Amino acid sequence: MSDLNHSKIIKDFPTLDLKVNNHRLVYLDNGATTQRPLQVINAMRSYAEGSHGNPHRGAHFLSTKATEEYELAKEAVRNFINAKSTEEIIFTKNATESLNLIANSYGMENVHKENEIVLLISEHHSNILPWQRVARVKEAVLKYMYVDDQGRLPLEEIERKISDKTRIVAMAHMSNVLGTIFPVKEIIDYAHSKGALVVIDGAQSTPHIKVDVKELDADFFVFSAHKLMGPMGIGVLYGKKDLLESMPPFLLGGDMIEYVYEQEATFAPLPFKFEAGTQNVDGAVGLRAAIEYINKIGIENITAYERILTGYALEKLLSIPYIRIQGPKIAEDKGGLISFTIDDVHPHDTASILDTYGIATRAGHHCAQPLMRYLDIPATSRASFYIYNTKDDVDQLLEGIKNVRKWLGYGS
Amino acid sequence: MDLSTIYTQLIMEHNKSAHNRRELESPDLRQRGHNPSCGDDITLDIKLEGGIIRDASFHGHGCAISQASTSIMIDLIKEKTVGDALNLVNTFIGMIKKEISDEEILEKLEDAIAFQNISNMPARVKCAVLAWHTLREAIA
Numbered sequence: 001m002s003d004l005n006h007s008k009i010i011k012d013f014p015t016l017d018l019k020v021n022n023h024r025l026v027y028l029d030n031g032a033t034t035q036r037p038l039q040v041i042n043a044m045r046s047y048a049e050g051s052h053g054n055p056h057r058g059a060h061f062l063s064t065k066a067t068e069e070y071e072l073a074k075e076a077v078r079n080f081i082n083a084k085s086t087e088e089i090i091f092t093k094n095a096t097e098s099l100n101l102i103a104n105s106y107g108m109e110n111v112h113k114e115n116e117i118v119l120l121i122s123e124h125h126s127n128i129l130p131w132q133r134v135a136r137v138k139e140a141v142l143k144y145m146y147v148d149d150q151g152r153l154p155l156e157e158i159e160r161k162i163s164d165k166t167r168i169v170a171m172a173h174m175s176n177v178l179g180t181i182f183p184v185k186e187i188i189d190y191a192h193s194k195g196a197l198v199v200i201d202g203a204q205s206t207p208h209i210k211v212d213v214k215e216l217d218a219d220f221f222v223f224s225a226h227k228l229m230g231p232m233g234i235g236v237l238y239g240k241k242d243l244l245e246s247m248p249p250f251l252l253g254g255d256m257i258e259y260v261y262e263q264e265a266t267f268a269p270l271p272f273k274f275e276a277g278t279q280n281v282d283g284a285v286g287l288r289a290a291i292e293y294i295n296k297i298g299i300e301n302i303t304a305y306e307r308i309l310t311g312y313a314l315e316k317l318l319s320i321p322y323i324r325i326q327g328p329k330i331a332e333d334k335g336g337l338i339s340f341t342i343d344d345v346h347p348h349d350t351a352s353i354l355d356t357y358g359i360a361t362r363a364g365h366h367c368a369q370p371l372m373r374y375l376d377i378p379a380t381s382r383a384s385f386y387i388y389n390t391k392d393d394v395d396q397l398l399e400g401i402k403n404v405r406k407w408l409g410y411g412s
Numbered sequence: 413m414d415l416s417t418i419y420t421q422l423i424m425e426h427n428k429s430a431h432n433r434r435e436l437e438s439p440d441l442r443q444r445g446h447n448p449s450c451g452d453d454i455t456l457d458i459k460l461e462g463g464i465i466r467d468a469s470f471h472g473h474g475c476a477i478s479q480a481s482t483s484i485m486i487d488l489i490k491e492k493t494v495g496d497a498l499n500l501v502n503t504f505i506g507m508i509k510k511e512i513s514d515e516e517i518l519e520k521l522e523d524a525i526a527f528q529n530i531s532n533m534p535a536r537v538k539c540a541v542l543a544w545h546t547l548r549e550a551i552a
Contacts, residue, residue, distance in 0.1 A: 346475035348450055349419075352536055356415050365451050378451045378473050407415060408476060409424045 012037035023358025026396045031384030034229045043289035073284035076291045082212040087270040090237040095203040096126040098222035098237035101250040103130030113139040120171040125367045127201045151178035151327035166196040173205035177366045178327030179334035230290035234283030251276040306336035313394045336385035347381040353404045417529040426480035434469045445546030452478040482543035484523045
């Protein structure tokens with residue numbers, strides 16, 4: 001399918017050897033979380049065995065080692081998304097915490113009465129709920145941009161919703177339901193021309209397509225490690241340095257201070273101001289290993305490979321009369337993620353039946369209830385790909401879908 | 413796991429059947445039940461007469477397991493007293509949790525015994541019990 005040494009890549013992932021219900025595991029739930037290669041597993045193990053200490057505190061061998069590991073991870077992230085400096089890279093628990101940090105720290109300080117916050121209707125709940133709270137507390141207005149019937153965002157809708165009143169635009173780079181890759185660069189430029197800041201949720205995009213925060217000119221950009229073959233429990237918040245400097249800390253406690261007196265305190269410089277308490281160094285080590293793994297393959301190669309795979313899956317799925325696809329129907333408009341429904345079958349039945357054939361998919365509202373209501377469907381099934389998936393996996397999925405219909409009493 | 417123990421013909425028939433799927437006119441009880449994590453969403457309508465469930469129906473949407481379980485439950489509770497219906501709910505939930513296995517007791521569940529194996533599919537237990545919890549909320 002491309003120049004990638006695919007059989008070698010697959011061997012890096014122990015999970016892919018699993019048998020599930022006596023079938024080869026076909027893992028198509030990468031939009032939820034990805035499997036980890038040996039390179040990540042081993043890096044975390046080696047940290048635990050030879051470098052584990054509490055960083056930034058105490059001058060002993062292991063503390064120093066842990067600090068070094070943590071800083072190396074910061075630099076790897078900086079380089080991966082092309083931020084100017086590691087001062088702009090804050091480690092959090094996950095993309096959700098990053099978004100909460102932005103809303104609570106920047107949003108609560110800078111959004112005022114009758115200001116507008118503009119979201120995309122397809123946002124994940126994690127990029128809706130924090131803004132609902134800001135809007136409620138600050139008496140601001142929450143507005144939504146709506147996608148068209150192909151899951152794309154029309155230019156007129158952007159121009160209709162983003163105005164001089166807009167303080168913040170918060171949106172996903174890639175939809176976790178529709179798979180659409182949105183033209184964030186154009187939206188950021190337009191929002192800036194209206195004086196608004198833009199928060200990009202890169203949880204779905206960062207694992208699959210090249211992200212360059214400088215080129216995008218994003219004000220904030222967030223993602224999670226576990227969706228790019230890293231561990232759970234560590235996420236990233238990128239913010240422009242002048243914005244982060246102007247913001248109050250989110251969590252207060254150890255490691256984020258300069259001086260603490262009985263009645264007041266001063267805070268540490270960036271990025272430590274936003275990293276209260278002992279940080280997830282294990283996670284940072286795993287994240288760095290995951291980024292190095294991606295870099296070795298080349299993110300452009302990952303994008304190209306997934307586009308071919310998605311195109312193949314779309315072509316096959318579109319040829320089945322009882323399948324409805326939500327979102328773009330051409331691979332060029334989307335990442336490696338396809339939401340679909342099977343006529344007369346509820347997505348939960350689809351997921352359960354596919355699971356008995358060893359096929360892992362996601363079913364439900366995908367933490368995007370406002371989008372589901374807008375599309376007027378209760379739920380979808382979702383197959384999402386990564387670098388270790390193959391055409392054979394897609395073929396297994398198609399075979400499984402035929403079985404779903406059969407089990408529910410319909411001819412395939 | 414053997415799918416045929418879950419997706420049985422009986423359950424599939426009830427999933428497709430519409431005989432209990434309607435809104436009652438001026439029901440005495442109307443109770444909505446919802447699984448927020450998966451989106452199953454049903455509303456039970458019940459007509460009572462002297463402590464007896466004279467008619468019952470449901471509307472809403474969900475997976476085959478939740479829809480069939482609701483329909484089978486409605487068939488079972490019609491013309492039963494509220495007290496008997498509550499006992500059946502407890503027996504059903506006891507069966508799902510594997511706390512009740514005495515066949516003589518389970519026989520009272522009639523067709524609903526088809527869900528006995530649902531705990532082999534842990535992710536779907538909440539689908540099978542949704543209607544029963546909803547009924548308990550309505551009448552308890």
